[in-house]
Amino acid sequence: MADPLMEPLSESDMEAWAQVSGAGMANALRGLSKMLGQEIATGVVSTRRVPLMEATELLGGPEAATAAVYFALSGDAQGHMVLVYVPEVAFELVDMAMGDPPGTTKDLGEMERSVLGEVGNVMGGYFLQTLGDTSGMSLRMSPPAVMMDMAGAIIDAVIADIMVFSDEVVVVETEFGTDQRRVHGTFLVMPSPTLIRGLSKSRRAA
Amino acid sequence: MSAPDNTSVVGLGEIRVSKGADDVLVCLGLGSCVALCYHDPVAKVSGMAHIVLPSSEGRTLTAPGKFADTAVPALVEAMTKAGGLKSRLQVRIAGGAQMTMASEASGIFSIGISNIEATKSALRRAGLRVAAEDTGGSAGRTVRLAARSGEVVVNTSMSSTHSL
Amino acid sequence: MAKILIVDDAAFMRMKTTKLLAENGYDVVEASNGAEAIDAYKRTKPDCVLLDITMPDMDGLTALKELRQIDPEARVTMLTAMGQQSIVLDALKSGAKDFIVKPFDSARVLAAVQKMIA
Numbered sequence: 001m002a003d004p005l006m007e008p009l010s011e012s013d014m015e016a017w018a019q020v021s022g023a024g025m026a027n028a029l030r031g032l033s034k035m036l037g038q039e040i041a042t043g044v045v046s047t048r049r050v051p052l053m054e055a056t057e058l059l060g061g062p063e064a065a066t067a068a069v070y071f072a073l074s075g076d077a078q079g080h081m082v083l084v085y086v087p088e089v090a091f092e093l094v095d096m097a098m099g100d101p102p103g104t105t106k107d108l109g110e111m112e113r114s115v116l117g118e119v120g121n122v123m124g125g126y127f128l129q130t131l132g133d134t135s136g137m138s139l140r141m142s143p144p145a146v147m148m149d150m151a152g153a154i155i156d157a158v159i160a161d162i163m164v165f166s167d168e169v170v171v172v173e174t175e176f177g178t179d180q181r182r183v184h185g186t187f188l189v190m191p192s193p194t195l196i197r198g199l200s201k202s203r204r205a206a
Numbered sequence: 207m208s209a210p211d212n213t214s215v216v217g218l219g220e221i222r223v224s225k226g227a228d229d230v231l232v233c234l235g236l237g238s239c240v241a242l243c244y245h246d247p248v249a250k251v252s253g254m255a256h257i258v259l260p261s262s263e264g265r266t267l268t269a270p271g272k273f274a275d276t277a278v279p280a281l282v283e284a285m286t287k288a289g290g291l292k293s294r295l296q297v298r299i300a301g302g303a304q305m306t307m308a309s310e311a312s313g314i315f316s317i318g319i320s321n322i323e324a325t326k327s328a329l330r331r332a333g334l335r336v337a338a339e340d341t342g343g344s345a346g347r348t349v350r351l352a353a354r355s356g357e358v359v360v361n362t363s364m365s366s367t368h369s370l
Numbered sequence: 371m372a373k374i375l376i377v378d379d380a381a382f383m384r385m386k387t388t389k390l391l392a393e394n395g396y397d398v399v400e401a402s403n404g405a406e407a408i409d410a411y412k413r414t415k416p417d418c419v420l421l422d423i424t425m426p427d428m429d430g431l432t433a434l435k436e437l438r439q440i441d442p443e444a445r446v447t448m449l450t451a452m453g454q455q456s457i458v459l460d461a462l463k464s465g466a467k468d469f470i471v472k473p474f475d476s477a478r479v480l481a482a483v484q485k486m487i488a
Contacts, residue, residue: 031452035473053218062235063348065363070306072314097382114380121380121424122473125451132453139453143379143426145308145315150363152235153346154305159218160238160258161314163272308426 009170009196016200018047021172021189024130028187029176031126032119036096043175049168052159058171058188059084062152067108069120070145070158073128076137077195080158081127083120084186087148090116093185108148117144123187135202137195162190170196213350216241216256219272221281223253223288229353233301238318240274240301240325240341241349244281245356246290252353253285257301259317260324274324278332292334298358298370299325300340300349307344318342338370372487373397375416377407377433378449379425383472387420390476391483404428408436411444418445418486420479421466423457431461438465445486449474 022045033040056062059082067090073079085093091105094115098104105112121144128139147154162169169190177184213230216222218239222231231254233241240257255277262273270280282292302322306315322341329336338358340347345362352359358370374396376387381402388398399414401407403425411419419437423430430448437444448461448469458469468482 031473056235063363064235070308111381111385114382118380118382118472121451125453125472129453138456141424141451141453143308143424145306147305149237149305150235150346150348152239153237153303153363156218156236156258157238157305157315157317160317163219163258 009193010200012204013196013200014047014049014170016203017170017172017191017196020131020134020199020203021045021047021127021191023134024127024189025172025174025187027130028123028127029174031122032176035119035122038096038178040176040178043177045172045174047170047172049170051168052163052166055159055169056152056155058173058186059151059155060086062150064151065148066151066154067116067146067148068151068154069116070147070154071120071124072142073139073191073195074142075139077139077192077198079139079189079191079195080161081120081124081141081190082155082158082188083116083123084151084188085116085184089184090148093119108146113146116146120144120146127187127189131195131199135199137198137202139195158190166193216254218256219258219269221253221255221271221277221284223251223281223284223290224353225249225251225288227354231351231353233349236301236347236349237303237305238301238315238321240299240318240321241347241351242274242277242281242325243298243300243349243351243356243358244285244290245296245298245351246285246294247296247356248294249289249291250354251285251288251290252351252356253281253288253290254349254351255281257321257325260320274321275328278325278328278334282332282334295334296337296356297329297334298338298351299336300347300358300360300370302341303343303345303347305344305346340368340370371395371397372417372483373399373414374483375399375401375407375410375414375419377401377404377419377425377430378422379403380422383422383449387479390479394480396483404430404433404436407433408440411437412440418447418483420449420470420483421446422449423454423461424451431457431464434461434466435464447482447486
C-alpha cells in the first residue's frame with residue numbers, strides 16, 4: 001500500500017486550495033487593515049508547487065537579509081505559515097503599528113518582535129478562520145517565532161520538515177502593502193497534502 | 207546569484223567535488239542544515255555536501271547528500287573518484303543552528319542539533335575525525351571551501367567572518 | 371480605582387492595553403504568561419482579568435481553570451485570535467465571562483471591563 005502522503009495531488013485538489021487560500025488571504029488582509037486602522041491592499045495571490053531545492057527563492061534567495069514570522073499549523077492537518085519582510089520593511093511595519101514616525105525602528109528588540117508577532121497572529125488567525133469555515137477542519141497555529149537572518153537559514157528547518165515526505169511544496173503567496181507607506185510583505189502558506197485533500201474533499205461534499 | 211564563475215553553489219542535498227586552482231564550493235544561508243567539507247591536501251581535492259536531514263531511514267535515494275548518514279560515505283566516494291584518499295581526508299563541518307527557541311515552533315527548528323549529532327556519528331562510523339567545526343548557535347551561516355587549499359571560511363549574517 | 375490584570379505574552383499587546391486602560395482611569399497589573407498571571411492574581415487581587423488564549427508555557431485556557439480554582443468568583447475575559455472558536459467555547463464553559471477577538475477596538479475592551487466590574 002502506497003503512502004498516501006506520497007501520492008501526487010490532483011488538479012482538483014490544487015484548484016480547491018487555490019480558491020480557499022485566495023479567500024483566506026483576502027480575509028488575512030482585512031484583519032491587518034483593521035489592526036493598522038488603514039486600508040492594506042493585496043497583490044495577486046499565487047498558488048503553485050515549488051521544488052524544495054528552489055524554495056529559498058520565495059524569500060529572495062538564500063542569503064537575502066530577511067525578517068520573518070513563523071507559525072506551525074497543527075490540529076486536523078499540519079502545515080507552515082511564514083510572513084516574510086525585508087528588514088527595513090519590517091521596521092516600517094512596526095512604526096505603523098506603534099504609531100511612530102517612519103524611521104523610528106532600527107532593530108528588533110522584544111517590543112518590536114512582539115509587534116511583528118501580533119501582525120502575524122492577526123493575519124494567520126483570519127486566514128485559518130476562512131480555511132476552517134470552508135472545510136470544517138480544526139486548525140491551530142503556534143505562537144509566533146520572529147527571526148531576522150539570512151532567508152535560507154530561516155527557512156531550511158521548514159524545508160527539512162517537508163523534505164521528509166516530499167521534494168516539492170505547495171505554496172500560496174501574496175504581496176501586501178499600502179501606497180503611502182511601503183510595507184510590502186509576503187505571506188507564505190505551506191500546507192501538508194492532508195490539509196489540501198481535506199479542503200478538496202469538503203468542497204466536493206458541499 | 208552573483209557568485210564569481212569559479213564559485214559553485216552546493217544546493218540543498220547536493221554533493222560537489224572540485225580540484226580547480228581557484229574553485230570555491232559554497233553553501234549559502236545555512237540554518238539547521240550542515241555543510242560537510244572534506245579536503246585531501248596531497249591530491250588537492252575538496253568536496254562539500256549540503257546536509258538537510260539527519261537520517262535517510264533506509265529510503266532509496268536519488269540524493270544521498272540530503273541525509274547525514276548517507277552524505278558522509280557518498281562524499282568519501284566522490285572524493286575517491288576524483289583522486290582523493292580516504293585516509294588523508296581532513297573533515298570540517300559548519301551549520302546546525304537553531305534559529306528560534308520560541309516554544310511551540312522549536313520542534314522543527316531543533317533539527318539542526320540532530321543534524322550535527324547525526325553527521326558526527328556517521329563520521330565516527332566511517333572512521334573519520336572532525337578537524338574543526340563551527341556548529342550550533344542561533345545564527346545563519348554561509349560556508350565557503352577553497353578547493354585547492356581546503357580553507358573553510360564561515361560568514362554569519364551578522365557579518366562576522368572567520369576561518370576554520 | 372478598579373484594578374485590572376492583563377495577561378499576554380506579546381509586549382506590544384500589553385503596552386497597548388495598559389495604555390488604553392490607564393488613560394481611562396484603571397489601575398493595571400501586567401503578566402506575560404500563565405504562571406506569572408496566577409502569581410500576580412494571588413498577590414494583587416485584581417477586580418478582573420484580561421487573559422490571552424495563545425501563550426507559551428501555560429496557555430490561557432489552563433490559566434483560566436487555575437484562576438477559577440484559586441478564586442471561583444474570578445472575573446475573566448479571554449483575548450483570542452480569529453479562528454479559536456472551539457477554545458473560546460471551552461473557556462466560557464470553564465467560567466470566562468466574555469471574549470474579545472483581536473485585533474480589538476478600544477470601545478470593545480472598555481465595555482468588557484465595565485461589564486466585568488459592574
